[in-house]
Amino acid sequence: MAATPRTIGILTSGGDCAGLNATIRAVVGRAVQGHGWRVLGIRHGTMGLLRRPLEFEELGLRVATVNILRLGGTILGTTNRGNPFAFPMPDGSVRDRSEEVIAGLRELGIDALIGVGGDGSFAILRRLAQQGGINLVGIPKTIDNDLGATENSIGFHTAVMVATEALDRLQPTAASHDRVMVLEVMGRDAGHIALSAGIAGGADVILIPEIAYTLENVAAHIEKIRRQGRNFALVVVAEAVKDQTGRRVQRRHSSGGVTYGGIGNRIGEALARLTGAETRVTVLGHVQRGGQPTWTDRLIASAFGVHAVELVAAGKYDRMVAWQNRAVVDVPLSEAVVAPQQVDPDSTLVRTARGLGISLGDG
Numbered sequence: 001m002a003a004t005p006r007t008i009g010i011l012t013s014g015g016d017c018a019g020l021n022a023t024i025r026a027v028v029g030r031a032v033q034g035h036g037w038r039v040l041g042i043r044h045g046t047m048g049l050l051r052r053p054l055e056f057e058e059l060g061l062r063v064a065t066v067n068i069l070r071l072g073g074t075i076l077g078t079t080n081r082g083n084p085f086a087f088p089m090p091d092g093s094v095r096d097r098s099e100e101v102i103a104g105l106r107e108l109g110i111d112a113l114i115g116v117g118g119d120g121s122f123a124i125l126r127r128l129a130q131q132g133g134i135n136l137v138g139i140p141k142t143i144d145n146d147l148g149a150t151e152n153s154i155g156f157h158t159a160v161m162v163a164t165e166a167l168d169r170l171q172p173t174a175a176s177h178d179r180v181m182v183l184e185v186m187g188r189d190a191g192h193i194a195l196s197a198g199i200a201g202g203a204d205v206i207l208i209p210e211i212a213y214t215l216e217n218v219a220a221h222i223e224k225i226r227r228q229g230r231n232f233a234l235v236v237v238a239e240a241v242k243d244q245t246g247r248r249v250q251r252r253h254s255s256g257g258v259t260y261g262g263i264g265n266r267i268g269e270a271l272a273r274l275t276g277a278e279t280r281v282t283v284l285g286h287v288q289r290g291g292q293p294t295w296t297d298r299l300i301a302s303a304f305g306v307h308a309v310e311l312v313a314a315g316k317y318d319r320m321v322a323w324q325n326r327a328v329v330d331v332p333l334s335e336a337v338v339a340p341q342q343v344d345p346d347s348t349l350v351r352t353a354r355g356l357g358i359s360l361g362d363g
């Protein structure tokens with residue numbers, strides 16, 4: 001049986017999202033008030049552990065009592081650059097700086113680390129934990145909701161709410177001008193945001209990377225709507241959808257990888273050509289990540305935070321808290337990072353979309 005830890009660290013890593021502060025608050029509240037532990041908040045993910053002096057602050061009960069529950073972003077800061085195993089140096093070289101991060105964690109004197117992240121962050125944090133013998137617990141967050149083994153990740157519901165609200169606002173202007181409105185939403189490897197918001201926001205067409213589409217099918221659907229007497233349409237497209245040549249619209253990301261964005265414009269232009277409709281494109285971008293978390297994200301984040309602390313108390317490590325069947329459980333972290341959890345083309349939501357007469361562009 002592991003000795004009861006007295007000091008734990010927490011960091012947020014990867015892209016920010018709404019609900020991160022709610023989970024920080026829950027971790028601090030449970031650890032400090034419930035167990036009498038100290039909580040050290042590490043700044044800017046693993047970046048704070050690479051800097052000297054180390055960048056961290058002790059998170060006292062004040063964090064649990066002030067209004068961060070309602071705040072978007074993360075009070076700790078985050079990063080989705082600077083993988084310590086392949087760290088880009090100013091001279092253009094790439095260096096393994098993992099031992100510096102591990103030394104930083106040791107210097108903090110923490111008994112366990114709670115990492116709030118997505119699949120990329122967990123892969124890095126697990127490797128660090130294994131290499132440095134660090135006790136790690138993961139809390140899933142990503143607006144994309146593509147982590148394995150959990151039905152919900154922090155940030156997803158807020159992103160869907162923002163995208164749904166965008167459709168609510170686009171619909172009247174589309175109707176007023178007889179236009180086709182294309183809304184591009186985020187979703188790096190999966191179309192969960194597009195699918196959920198598209199259904200909730202009354203889209204006519206939803207294009208997701210998991211289902212191959214043709215522009216001709218989309219144009220035919222818009223024509224059908226016209227024949228039925230409606231002269232406008234709402235099209236939602238996930239950023240990871242491929243263009244007609246089978247390529248993703250991407251550009252270089254500051255991490256050295258790629259980032260998506262721009263498929264909405266390609267689809268908008270093509271639909272204007274094919275249907276003759278006046279077409280406008282909205283790229284929602286980072287608006288989906290900011291703002292106040294919905295009540296569901298606050299709830300999920302709070303439940304995850306409390307459960308993560310209890311895992312530390314029980315000495316259960318290399319695990320991720322997860323939402324399954326209306327309850328918080330925990331699963332091996334390895335299960336969460338195996339592969340992105342994409343939209344199942346036979347899922348209830350895909351069937352719902354089809355049942356509502358929404359086109360997914362495949363027929």
Ligand code: F6P
Nearest residue numbers: 015080143144186187188259260
């Ligand atoms: O993974 C979350 C996410 O918001 C993706 O949906 C999006 O492609 C990416 O992050 C954007 O990253 P950045 O904030 O670095 O532009």
